[in-house]
Amino acid sequence: MKTSQKSKEIIERDKKVVSPSLTRPYEFVVDHAEGSTIFDIDGNAYVDFAASVAVMNIGYNCKKVKEAVCTQMEKMVHCGFSDFYSEIPVKLSEKLSQMTGYEKVFLSNSGAESVEAAQKLAFWYTKRCGMIAFYRAFHGRTLGALSLTSSKIKHKEHFPSLRVVHSHYAYCYRCPLNLEYPQCGISCAQEIERTIFKRELSPKDTAAIVVEPIQGEGGFIVPPPEFHKEVRRICDENDLLLIADEVQSGGFRTGKFMAMENFDVRADVVCMSKSIGGGIPLGATLSSSEIMSWPPGAHANTFGGNLLAAAGGLATLEFMEDKKLGEKAVEKGNYLMGRLNELKEKYPIIGDVRGIGLMIGVELVKANKDPAVEERETIVKKALEGGLILLPAGDSVIRFVPPLIIKRNEIDRGLEIFENALKAG
Numbered sequence: 252m253k254t255s256q257k258s259k260e261i262i263e264r265d266k267k268v269v270s271p272s273l274t275r276p277y278e279f280v281v282d283h284a285e286g287s288t289i290f291d292i293d294g295n296a297y298v299d300f301a302a303s304v305a306v307m308n309i310g311y312n313c314k315k316v317k318e319a320v321c322t323q324m325e326k327m328v329h330c331g332f333s334d335f336y337s338e339i340p341v342k343l344s345e346k347l348s349q350m351t352g353y354e355k356v357f358l359s360n361s362g363a364e365s366v367e368a369a370q371k372l373a374f375w376y377t378k379r380c381g382m383i384a385f386y387r388a389f390h391g392r393t394l395g396a397l398s399l400t401s402s403k404i405k406h407k408e409h410f411p412s413l414r415v416v417h418s419h420y421a422y423c424y425r426c427p428l429n430l431e432y433p434q435c436g437i438s439c440a441q442e443i444e445r446t447i448f449k450r451e452l453s454p455k456d457t458a459a460i461v462v463e464p465i466q467g468e469g470g471f472i473v474p475p476p477e478f479h480k481e482v483r484r485i486c487d488e489n490d491l492l493l494i495a496d497e498v499q500s501g502g503f504r505t506g507k508f509m510a511m512e513n514f515d516v517r518a519d520v521v522c523m524s525k526s527i528g529g530g531i532p533l534g535a536t537l538s539s540s541e542i543m544s545w546p547p548g549a550h551a552n553t554f555g556g557n558l559l560a561a562a563g564g565l566a567t568l569e570f571m572e573d574k575k576l577g578e579k580a581v582e583k584g585n586y587l588m589g590r591l592n593e594l595k596e597k598y599p600i601i602g603d604v605r606g607i608g609l610m611i612g613v614e615l616v617k618a619n620k621d622p623a624v625e626e627r628e629t630i631v632k633k634a635l636e637g638g639l640i641l642l643p644a645g646d647s648v649i650r651f652v653p654p655l656i657i658k659r660n661e662i663d664r665g666l667e668i669f670e671n672a673l674k675a676g
């Protein structure tokens with residue numbers, strides 16, 4: 252599928268007026284979507300293995316969410332929820348609280364905002380202003396969240412930072428300490444105590460450790476089972492808060508509503524966004540009543556709790572539960588992972604296949620195990636030409652994060668196109 256004249260014209264107009272800071276991996280102009288298929292403006296259909304960056308877990312054009320948003324639109328679009336009371340954002344907060352066990356919810360509009368709220372809450376609660384995050388982490392691009400982000404130098408160049416020190420994540424395929432799991436004893440996590448607390452940032456000045464349960468933008472990196480437990484232990488022994496950024500991994504993507512549940516670890520503060528709005532901008536920061544006890548004015552916003560997002564979010568969460576999307580993520584994820592592992596046996600360029608549920612990354616490598624950066628770009632583009640949407644992550648990873656409602660025959664079709672792209676790449 253080649254870029255048509257119609258697409259080219261829109262891209263030209265986009266280039267004239269839209270901020271060039273956006274990162275488009277290829278020239279693809281969308282028109283509409285249904286289920287797990289996106290149609291471009293020329294009517295070509297594409298199997299979607301990216302779910303608009305793990306947002307469309309419920310699939311596109313979900314009738315239940317559409318009806319909920321339209322019904323709310325007829326009644327009232329917006330009320331300043333930081334000034335007035337309204338039932339629908341309360342219902343959404345109750346639902347999130349019931350699904351997670353956290354008592355208090357702060358509503359916002361995006362992932363970065365949910366992270367910023369968590370940061371401010373941790374600063375406020377502990378009265379300390381340092382934080383620890385991880386190499387390859389991505390937490391967003393507003394200045395607070397950006398301080399935690401470490402995935403790419405270009406994300407951070409020329410921008411000032413809060414006081415954040417980065418430590419090693421458990422990237423076992425390329426262990427930063429050159430050790431082997433499990434003999435390593437999760438040494439990467441202990442770097443925080445061994446080095447950071449002694450040389451960089453005292454625990455007395457540290458408000459929180461912020462961690463993605465599975466690193467997303469950094470390369471779909473799944474830590475071994477003990478990693479988050481070690482990080483939790485370090486937080487407990489040093490009286491720090493643990494903030495879990497579930498913006499990409501949450502919403503049943505890994506089978507559980509929160510990916511941290513796979514590791515049997517409970518964070519003190521949780522950030523959610525992306526999939527919980529079903530495509531409508533929605534963010535939520537969750538915590539206990541004890542921690543989220545800040546006074547009026549400490550944090551608020553204009554659009555958090557806006558009625559359309561609240562109606563869409565509530566319908567999304569109900570749909571996720573009704574349709575057992577967690578079970579679907581596990582079942583389809585096992586199938587997809589198995590098929591990708593078969594491809595790994597056939598194509599040496601596939602160095603690693605890893606993931607939980609339908610949050611899967613495929614790391615492409617050269618013969619010497621260096622990241623296959625250019626090859627990844629070619630394969631992603633070839634896949635698009637064949638009718639499959641893939642998005643990159645990390646240095647040479649392709650993410651496989653389709654809508655959780657994807658059907659087995661759609662997975663098969665996508666994999667056929669992926670294999671053709673591998674052959675051509």
Ligand SMILES: Cc1ncc(COP(=O)(O)O)c(C=O)c1O
Nearest residue numbers: 361362363389390391467498499
């Ligand atoms: C883990 C994580 N946190 C935060 C963000 C930022 O979310 P947003 O782009 O909605 O600000 C992202 C976005 O990809 C993310 O993956």
